[in-house]
Amino acid sequence: MKLKVNEEEREVDVPEDVPLLWVLREELGLNGTKFGCGRALCGACTVHVDGAPKRACVTAVGDVAGQAITTIEGLGDEAQLHALQQAWMEHNVPQCGYCQPGQLMMAAALLRSKPEPTDADIDAVMAGSICRCGTYPRIRKAIHAAAKARTGAPKGGTP
Amino acid sequence: MSETKRRPGIGRRRFLLGMLAGTAGLCIYGGVRASRAHERSVPELGDIEGALKPNAYVTVTTDDRIILACDKQEMGQGTSTGYAMLAAEELVVPVERVEIYFPDSSSKFGTMGTGGSGSIVQGFVPIREVAAATRMMLVSAAAQQWGVDASALRAENGSVIDDASGRSARYGELVAVARTLPVPQEPTLKSREQFRVIGTPARRVDNHAKVTGAATFGLDITVPNMAKAAMIHPPRQGATVTSIDSDEAKQQPGVVDVVVTERGVGVVAERYWQAVRAARLVKIEWTAGDMPEFTSESLRAEMAASPRERARNALDEGDVDKAEGALHEAVYEVPYLAHAPMEPLNAIAHITDEGCEIWTGSQGPTGVQDAVALALGLERGAVLVHTPFLGGAFGRRSHPEAVLDAVWLSKAVGRPVQVIWTREDDMRSGRYRPQAWARITGRLDGAGAVTSLTFDTISQSIMAEIGGLLGSLMPNAIPPRMRAWLGRNSARLVGSNAVVADFIATEGATHLGYAIPNRRVTYMPIKAPVSVSWWRSVGFSINTFVVESFLDELAHAAEQDPYQFRRKMLGESPRWLGVLDAVAELSGWGTRELPPGTARGIAVAHAFGSYCAEVIEARIDDGQIKVTKVYAALDCGLALNPDLVESQIEGSVIFGLTAALWGEITVDKGVVQQGNFDDYRMMRMHETPEIVSKLVEGAPEPGGVGEPAVAPLAPALANAIFTLTGERLRRMPLQAEYARRAAASPKTS
Numbered sequence: 001m002k003l004k005v006n007e008e009e010r011e012v013d014v015p016e017d018v019p020l021l022w023v024l025r026e027e028l029g030l031n032g033t034k035f036g037c038g039r040a041l042c043g044a045c046t047v048h049v050d051g052a053p054k055r056a057c058v059t060a061v062g063d064v065a066g067q068a069i070t071t072i073e074g075l076g077d078e079a080q081l082h083a084l085q086q087a088w089m090e091h092n093v094p095q096c097g098y099c100q101p102g103q104l105m106m107a108a109a110l111l112r113s114k115p116e117p118t119d120a121d122i123d124a125v126m127a128g129s130i131c132r133c134g135t136y137p138r139i140r141k142a143i144h145a146a147a148k149a150r151t152g153a154p155k156g157g158t159p
Numbered sequence: 160m161s162e163t164k165r166r167p168g169i170g171r172r173r174f175l176l177g178m179l180a181g182t183a184g185l186c187i188y189g190g191v192r193a194s195r196a197h198e199r200s201v202p203e204l205g206d207i208e209g210a211l212k213p214n215a216y217v218t219v220t221t222d223d224r225i226i227l228a229c230d231k232q233e234m235g236q237g238t239s240t241g242y243a244m245l246a247a248e249e250l251v252v253p254v255e256r257v258e259i260y261f262p263d264s265s266s267k268f269g270t271m272g273t274g275g276s277g278s279i280v281q282g283f284v285p286i287r288e289v290a291a292a293t294r295m296m297l298v299s300a301a302a303q304q305w306g307v308d309a310s311a312l313r314a315e316n317g318s319v320i321d322d323a324s325g326r327s328a329r330y331g332e333l334v335a336v337a338r339t340l341p342v343p344q345e346p347t348l349k350s351r352e353q354f355r356v357i358g359t360p361a362r363r364v365d366n367h368a369k370v371t372g373a374a375t376f377g378l379d380i381t382v383p384n385m386a387k388a389a390m391i392h393p394p395r396q397g398a399t400v401t402s403i404d405s406d407e408a409k410q411q412p413g414v415v416d417v418v419v420t421e422r423g424v425g426v427v428a429e430r431y432w433q434a435v436r437a438a439r440l441v442k443i444e445w446t447a448g449d450m451p452e453f454t455s456e457s458l459r460a461e462m463a464a465s466p467r468e469r470a471r472n473a474l475d476e477g478d479v480d481k482a483e484g485a486l487h488e489a490v491y492e493v494p495y496l497a498h499a500p501m502e503p504l505n506a507i508a509h510i511t512d513e514g515c516e517i518w519t520g521s522q523g524p525t526g527v528q529d530a531v532a533l534a535l536g537l538e539r540g541a542v543l544v545h546t547p548f549l550g551g552a553f554g555r556r557s558h559p560e561a562v563l564d565a566v567w568l569s570k571a572v573g574r575p576v577q578v579i580w581t582r583e584d585d586m587r588s589g590r591y592r593p594q595a596w597a598r599i600t601g602r603l604d605g606a607g608a609v610t611s612l613t614f615d616t617i618s619q620s621i622m623a624e625i626g627g628l629l630g631s632l633m634p635n636a637i638p639p640r641m642r643a644w645l646g647r648n649s650a651r652l653v654g655s656n657a658v659v660a661d662f663i664a665t666e667g668a669t670h671l672g673y674a675i676p677n678r679r680v681t682y683m684p685i686k687a688p689v690s691v692s693w694w695r696s697v698g699f700s701i702n703t704f705v706v707e708s709f710l711d712e713l714a715h716a717a718e719q720d721p722y723q724f725r726r727k728m729l730g731e732s733p734r735w736l737g738v739l740d741a742v743a744e745l746s747g748w749g750t751r752e753l754p755p756g757t758a759r760g761i762a763v764a765h766a767f768g769s770y771c772a773e774v775i776e777a778r779i780d781d782g783q784i785k786v787t788k789v790y791a792a793l794d795c796g797l798a799l800n801p802d803l804v805e806s807q808i809e810g811s812v813i814f815g816l817t818a819a820l821w822g823e824i825t826v827d828k829g830v831v832q833q834g835n836f837d838d839y840r841m842m843r844m845h846e847t848p849e850i851v852s853k854l855v856e857g858a859p860e861p862g863g864v865g866e867p868a869v870a871p872l873a874p875a876l877a878n879a880i881f882t883l884t885g886e887r888l889r890r891m892p893l894q895a896e897y898a899r900r901a902a903a904s905p906k907t908s
């Protein structure tokens with residue numbers, strides 16, 4: 001089966017109903033996507049499929065073959081981290097860090113649909129992502145900061 | 160060597176953990192110990208040819224890398240950033256210059272373990288000392304090369320500078336000479352006025368790894384030829400396999416073997432998803448287990464009816480029997496709680512001819528060494544433990560159950576095996592904050608002063624269950640079986656209550672700042688087939704709820720304001736008073752009107768060497784308790800990194816509120832009823848209140864940070880609910896108790 005992950009074509013040989021989470025982790029060595037509950041209850045495994053957030057632990061790999069899958073490893077690149085990743089670092093968001101790939105992928109999806117989210121927008125979208133360390137107040141601040149940094153940036157300049 | 164003094168008021172458990180730092184401190188300059196000759200090791204980040212490595216912690220390379228071994232585990236609390244800051248301070252470099260790694264298990268670091276909010280307290284002096292000693296060697300090397308006195312030179316941003324001549328040399332250039340110099344035995348530390356890093360809100364050193372997905376947790380590690388395993392744990396504690404049919408499972412693609420272990424059945428496969436699928440096909444019959452009829456509900460009744468003859472005094476001051484005044488009495492209860500760290504427990508074990516290698520996110524690598532050594536009949540040093548980042552711990556990762564699963568399976572299949580517990584394994588397979596019952600009484604005299612306070616509690620003894628861990632505090636020189644035996648028996652002794660009361664069970668009730676002339680605290684252990692453990696803030700998470708709720712009851716009975724009522728009793732306890740006053744001011748207690756339908760509650764605690772007071776504002780929406788605001792004042796002495804201290808307060812508030820509102824593990828016929836986040840509710844973004852915190856500095860050295868702010872939350876919330884509704888909630892979780900009250904009494908609904 002052919003997968004398109006972080007803009008690369010990858011070939012995997014697994015049954016179609018294997019959860020995408022374990023294909024990413026075990027077949028493709030992409031360990032940034034985390035296992036937290038296995039039942040779409042915590043958000044730790046969130047990835048993007050054609051730009052929309054999906055819980056990889058309950059997504060059959062066969063259902064997303066050929067679609068564009070983005071994981072935390074593909075959110076930003078070394079030279080240019082995503083505005084959210086930068087804001088996360090500026091606000092000292094991570095504690096244990098285990099939930100943060102999922103939080104970041106969820107927040108990135110939020111900013112795509114709502115470039116300047118309100119607190120209510122953040123509540124609605126981020127409610128599905130558990131952080132046992134309790135980093136929510138900083139996640140909220142960092143999302144606002146990233147939104148500001150992006151929309152406030154001069155348009156049309158070199159990226 | 161360590162100058163960290165034991166301060167009065169620090170609980171004994173902290174002293175116990177404090178000894179660990181002492182042990183490490185002794186080895187800092189001591190060189191290789193005899194017992195290390197047999198210790199397994201592999202090269203680590205800090206082992207670099209030609210580098211300056213004057214102690215177990217610091218490495219400076221010829222190409223100017225500065226590398227620090229952080230011998231405390233990083234579970235989110237920020238210790239690795241704190242240690243980098245301490246080293247950066249004395250090496251006079253920016254924090255970002257310090258590369259951190261988590262060293263493998265080694266007696267170089269004494270007993271390795273992280274808990275009791277103790278890492279910064281324990282490392283505050285020793286980590287600066289090892290860094291200062293290294294800096295002094297680099298300065299001396301420059302002095303020798305330039306033929307000047309070392310006192311004429313200074314270190315700055317990774318270089319040694321001679322102001323008189325304008326010469327300077329990078330640390331890397333000085334390494335070769337510095338290596339030949341003696342290690343200073345009494346390094347001089349910067350004074351408080353000279354601090355440039357300590358006290359700043361530095362960025363976390365692990366931020367980049369944790370926002371890019373590059374941070375390595377136990378779950379992310381792969382070793383060559385490794386198989387993966389899913390566990391089928393017994394449904395009831397102590398149940399063992401009577402019959403098993405694994406034929407069909409063994410036929411499944413990728414399955415290596417299905418193995419009956421001492422604690423369940425392991426399904427080993429090439430891939431984890433294959434193991435999970437095959438596990439569903441295994442048919443097992445189990446024995447009844449330790450107490451098949453046990454329910455947490457019947458334990459409540461048993462505790463309430465327990466005769467007190469085995470109770471032992473943990474504190475007896477004045478004479479409570481002679482105290483005068485009107486008697487008030489109440490009974491409080493708390494349930495079992497799971498830790499539910501975000502990363503489910505997991506471990507890799509690889510058994511070889513030389514011993515065993517383990518990769519796991521553990522709070523206690525030495526304890527893991529001991530548990531594995533005992534299981535395999537090895538010496539401690541034959542077990543090598545690698546520690547990655549921990550995806551949350553909260554006490555749960557002090558225990559080696561998942562490691563032993565991996566050890567048994569690796570032994571059976573002759574390959575390295577990674578065991579990954581599911582969320583359901585994690586929630587159902589043991590280690591909970593104990594269920595507890597407490598009766599508290601107090602007397603109020605005619606002037607509304609408290610003349611006596613008694614506190615009698617019953618719970619399972621955590622001390623009695625951690626024998627193996629106590630054994631791990633003992634040196635390598637004692638043979639493993641002897642260590643285990645001594646550990647178990649000293650734990651049993653404490654757990655039996657025969658000599659002293661388990662001090663963990665009464666912490667939060669014993670050391671109070673209030674001037675109450677007559678006080679007695681007793682503890683009685685009880686047995687139940689549920690394994691218990693430390694849970695963030697431990698005894699305080701139970702007893703502060705009882706004491707601070709009950710003081711609120713007394714305040715209302717005396718018709719006094721709960722803040723002023725406490726205040727009057729804290730005249731002799733300046734740090735208690737300091738945080739209480741600070742939180743009152745911060746929250747506008749008595750000065751700022753609240754919107755109708757909202758009320759506030761207050762509570763204060765002294766835990767892990769620090770002091771914390773909290774005010775909670777809450778209302779009831781549609782029968783649901785809604786916390787709108789939390790104010791916290793924390794006196795942790797010197798705040799090494801105020802921003803990270805505040806992030807620990809935020810985390811503690813959310814952790815504590817989650818438990819206070821909803822947290823409950825129940826057991827029915829020996830089976831834990833909760834399994835995942837749908838029935839063990841976690842606070843989420845939209846439920847999180849605004850959190851306003853303030854740091855108070857009541858002492859020049861640091862106190863604990865990771866746990867103290869958990870303690871006052873539950874009582875502050877219960878006190879707010881009383882003011883709001885007139886219902887005194889004496890049983891956690893508060894939402895369920897409130898719902899029971901509302902159903903019983905129409906006035907609350």
Ligand code: FES
Pocket residue numbers: 034035036037038039040041042043044045046055056057058
């Ligand atoms: S692991 Fe997928 S939502 Fe929790």
Ligand code: FES
Pocket residue numbers: 094095096097098099100130131132133134135235501550551
């Ligand atoms: S940072 Fe630990 S679970 Fe979110």
